[in-house]
Amino acid sequence: MSGTTGTRSKGGGRRRKGEELMVPRAEFDSYYGRPVIKAPSWAARDIAGYFFTGGLAGAGSVLAAGAHLTGRPTLARAMKVSSLAAISLSTAALVNDLGRPSRFANMLRVCKPTSPMSVGSWLLAGYGPMAGAAAASAVTGRLPRAGAAATGAAALLGPAVATYTAVLAADTAVPAWHGAHRELPYLFAASATAAASGMALVASPTGENAPARYAALLAAAADKAATTAAERRLGMVAETYRTGKAGTLMRCAQALTVAGAATAGLLAGRSRPAAVTAGLALLTGSALTRFAVFHAGIASAEDPKYTVEPQREARRRREGS
Secondary structure, three states, X not given: OOOOOEEEOOOOOEEEOOOOOOOOOOOOOOHHHOOOOOOOOOOHHHHHHHHHHHHHHHHHHHHHHHHHHOOOHHHHHHHHHHHHHHHHHHHHHHHHHXXXXXXXXXXXXXXXXXXXXHHHHHHHHHHHHHHHXXXXXXXXXXXXXXXXXHHHHHHHHHHHHHHHHHHHHHOOOOHHHHOOOOOHHHHHHHHHHHHHHHHHHHHXXXXXXXXHHHHHHHXXXXXXXXXHHHHHXXXXXXXXHHOXXXXXXXXXXXXXHHHHHHHHHHOOOOOHHHHHHHHHHHHHHHHHHHHHXXXXXXXXXXXOHHXXXXXXXXXXXXXXX
16 A cells, blocks of 8 residues: 555545645535625715715815904804715705604614614714804804814714724625725715815815915825725626716716816916816716716626625635634
């Protein structure tokens, strides 16, 4: 008998030590090609709109506080009012998707730090009154100290308001969102900054829009970097951001964001029409980014290959290590 030892293969024979085990790889397939997970039943208008307006409000409050501190009263007032309007629309979109206003109130009965929806509800409940007080003081000119305090409080909460929706989406099992859980908050922050700088360019005189112009350039660069990093991490799931409705929306969003930022940097400081054009491009690009992310998520949930293939790839990596 040979001195070598072996193990049995699937067919009953033995293989020598060091030889590859000829066992078929496990296949991850869904039943009859049906989705592996249930796609969210969210309406695009409500939830993508909620993503966009929340970002505009949160980033707008940061710009408003900066304008307030640097003596740009028209810009500060415009951003405070727009932030109040945006957070009102954001809350309305959320309540409309929930179906009944009482459901939003019920989410405030408890506070669960581990639940993005619970934390987000409390963020909205705390941020809304601050944004309202800041806007009311700016418009009426009354209680300036209270208005300044409210402006500061809204600015402190603003970044969380602008990005918590990314955490909310990434906390689901949707592959295009969950797979980009590290990059999605940065993408939402960049998109929110683009929207806020766009609103500032539209609503403020050229003599006060320098912070918005700089913010637009930063937002465009950060948006591209975050998108590229997310697609690299997602692997084949990144197809959902490049194809179909989401792909069309994302390409338009990136083109508008880059064009808006370039126009803002080159012309918006001298030309009011150029500033308005750049601002509208940035606002539209930010909105399209949120809708693209939404539709990419739905597409990844509805097609089983975007759930099956990542599992298969993870198995390959484990076997190769």
